[in-house]
Amino acid sequence: MKKDINIKEVAKKAGVSIATVSRVFNNSGTVKESTRKKIEAVIEETGYYPNVLARELAEKKTHLIGLIVHSMIGEGIPRMINGVNEVLEEHDFNLLIACTNGNLQSELKHFEIFRSKRVEGILFATREFKEEHRELIKKIPIPVVVLLQRTEQEQISFVTFDNYTFAKDATKKLIALGHRKFAFIGGPPTSVNAMERQLGFCDALKENGLSMEVELSRNGDFTIEAGYQQMEEILAIQNEVTAVIAVNDGMAIGALNCLQDHEIGVPNDISVLGLDDTVLAKASRLKLSGVHYSYTNLGKQGANLLLKQMESEELLYEKIVMPYEIHLRESVSEC
Amino acid sequence: MKKDINIKEVAKKAGVSIATVSRVFNNSGTVKESTRKKIEAVIEETGYYPNVLARELAEKKTHLIGLIVHSMIGEGIPRMINGVNEVLEEHDFNLLIACTNGNLQSELKHFEIFRSKRVEGILFATREFKEEHRELIKKIPIPVVVLLQRTEQEQISFVTFDNYTFAKDATKKLIALGHRKFAFIGGPPTSVNAMERQLGFCDALKENGLSMEVELSRNGDFTIEAGYQQMEEILAIQNEVTAVIAVNDGMAIGALNCLQDHEIGVPNDISVLGLDDTVLAKASRLKLSGVHYSYTNLGKQGANLLLKQMESEELLYEKIVMPYEIHLRESVSEC
The missing domain is CATH 1.10.260.40 (lambda repressor-like DNA-binding domains)
Incomplete structure (x- = not known):
């Protein structure tokens, strides 16, 4: 033997x-x-x-990077992965990906697996950045960059979107168009990104001296069906709403479909905006207004930052917030 | 030695x-x-x-499975990954994923990486199953299951969709509705799946004694924009077409949008069908007809087959073709 x-x-x-x-x-x-x-x-x-x-x-280098994501579903994360892959390929690194469904145990386990497989750095996306993540990342001796979440007050790098600000900004644009009666279709409370957007929306109303009935702020699970159902419930509550903002395109499309079925004109009767800019916005009955931010670029930034940390002799942390653009299209008009 | x-x-x-x-x-x-x-x-x-x-x-089980995919973009593969993950989690296996963009060198390299990381089995999805893949898989001493491609005449397992048959079947359904003048929006020649669907479409026409002008068979890159552009070119060529079949939903939506912009009624003037059943079909102006097949279930079947091969004392090969359903909805009518 x-x-x-x-x-x-x-x-x-x-x-x-x-x-x-x-x-x-x-x-x-x-x-x-x-x-x-x-x-x-x-x-x-x-x-x-x-x-x-x-x-x-012998070589001491595996040229491997690990990426942990909480989901593959939807347009964003696959694009982010492509962005990461593109940068790593240019630098002759290979990417291994693990999908955790946001399950904490699975996340911690995959950090361990990646370490045992000697990845040289880890990119980590999760639904909610928790104390357990913070402790783990501080302990492990390889560079980590957090994607799609903030890690404030920590010596941990992140690259994320400014959910709060773009949601606030988009809402202000609708207020500037004369809208005063809003409804909001938010995400599940487990989604920090959705919560940040909802907060931005609320603060835009507050800063403009506007308020909203609590029942007009609804939550859904991001699907077209959920958007449809929440819109139906909004219509059942009252009929003075002139603008609906949904936290993602899927639910905005559901709201559009619901309004069409109720023969309510968009944008003449109600304006609709999704805090998103996916391919769904292009496929919809009329061009959906939304916010554009690039998952591909976020992935590239994350990979570049990780490589920079890996090469750096000093401990190095950066917090990067990606830019956005608000696009008002067919689904929105003056009130 | x-x-x-x-x-x-x-x-x-x-x-x-x-x-x-x-x-x-x-x-x-x-x-x-x-x-x-x-x-x-x-x-x-x-x-x-x-x-x-x-x-x-043999000595040390890693409880790791490797999955090599050619793309993350679109609805299908992320769902397939979720299906794979679900089954593996039930069996206490962890999944590492690599994305190759269908680049052969990257594919071969990731087989090597996964082997060096001691995965116990590999699931392999590619755009085109080639001789190089066949040779490699025959050589490596761990079980492999090919996803989304056929590996006929080989002792290599696969799980795939029956692209040829469902495309033929869907075309026949339109023929049964009285359609005789078809246009087809296919995919790029590098996509075997798209080619299989195109062949199914052509054979359905042939078997029914129908022919089609060559220029009415177009190719696009799966995007909404490509579908729109190809539909414009089809309209420029002639105006007798009563049914358009696109190889995927994105291009079918593009065709729908184009027809709307030209004020051509769907389905009254032209019926539209996408050989797909994505969330886009639900978001479209009117409910798009299509073919339903489950990527989630394909992923689950692939994972189960791989686990079965890993446990088996005998060498074991299976070739699994997943079921489908054809859904005729608003975008299709009798001719």
Whole structure:
């Protein structure tokens, strides 16, 4: 059976460096013929066969980056992954991805798996950045960049969207168009991003001296169906609403479909805006207004920041908030 | 040094699974005495000597599965990944994913990375199953299941959709509704799935004695914009078309949008069908007809098949074609 010998011992016996043994095995680089013969003799004698692990140990670099995401569903995260991949490929790194469904145990486990697989850095996206994440990231000895969440007051880097600000900004645009009676279709309370958007919406109303009936602020699970149902309930409550803002495009589309079925004109009777800019906005009955922010660019920024941290001699933290643009289209008009 | 025979070939010669050969080598687990004798005879005969990787694989279970995909974009593959994840979690396996953009070198490299990370099985999705893939999969000593592609005449398992048949079937449904003048918006020639659908469409026409002007068969890159542009070109060529079939929903939506802009009634003037059933179909101006097939279930089937292969003592290959349903909705009517 296999001898208990590793690449280091082969190198020692042959009186050469580990790198030289590696080169012989991989037929890479130039090795003097006499050196090659010597190494081959040791190999013959000891029965040593290199494993990939030994090869990696010799090189000390795996050129692997781990990415942990909470979901694959929807347009955003796949685009973010493409952005990450693009930058890493340019730098000759390979990406391994794990999907956790936002389950804390699964997240912690995948940090462990990636460490055991010797990734050189980790990109981490989650639905809610928690104390457990903070503690883990502070403990592990490889660079980590958090994506899609803020990690305020921490020496932890992040790249995220400014959910609060763009939601506030978009709401102000509708107020400027004369809208005073709003309804809001938010996400589930487990989504920090959705909550930040809802807060931005509320603060825009407050700053303009506007208020809203509590029942007109609804929550859905991001699907078209949920948007449809919440819109129906809004219509059942009262009929003075002139503008509906949904936290994502799917629910905005659901609201549009519902309004059409009730023969309520968009944008003449009610304006609709989704705090999103997905392909759904293009597919909808009329061009949906929304907010554009690039997941691809966020992924690229995250990968670049991680590589920068990996290369840096100093501990280095950056907090990056990505830009956005508000697009008012067919689904919105003056009130 | 190591002989030119690998564990897979030993297993094949002995008519047993790789895991069983491993167990014999490592004196681990129970192996029937007759099976052990058979394996030992093959080893004797071939001079097989296990390499370190194979040995470590057998000794130490990583509970890791690798998934290689060619793309993350679109609804299907993320859902497939969720399906895979769901099954693996139930069985206490963890999934690592790599995205290759269908680049052959990247695909081969990720097989190597996953092997070096000691995954116990690999799920492999690609845009086109090539000779290089076949050779690689036959060589590596861990179970592989191919997803979303056929690997006919090979001892390689796959789980895929029946693109040819459902496209043919959907076309026949439109023919039965009286349609005779078709246009087709296909995908790029690099997409085997799109090509299979196009072939199904063509054969349905042929079998019904119908033909079509070559210029009415167009190709696009799956986007809404491409569907719009191709539909414009179809309208410029002639105006007798009564039914348009697009290879995916995005392009079908583009065609719908284009027809609306030209004030051509759907379905009264032209019926539209997408060979797909994504969330886009729900978001569109009118309910798009299409074909439903579940990526989630495909992912689950793939994961289950892989686990079955990993556990099996015998070499085991299965070829699974997933079911579909054709849904005729608002966008299609009798001609």
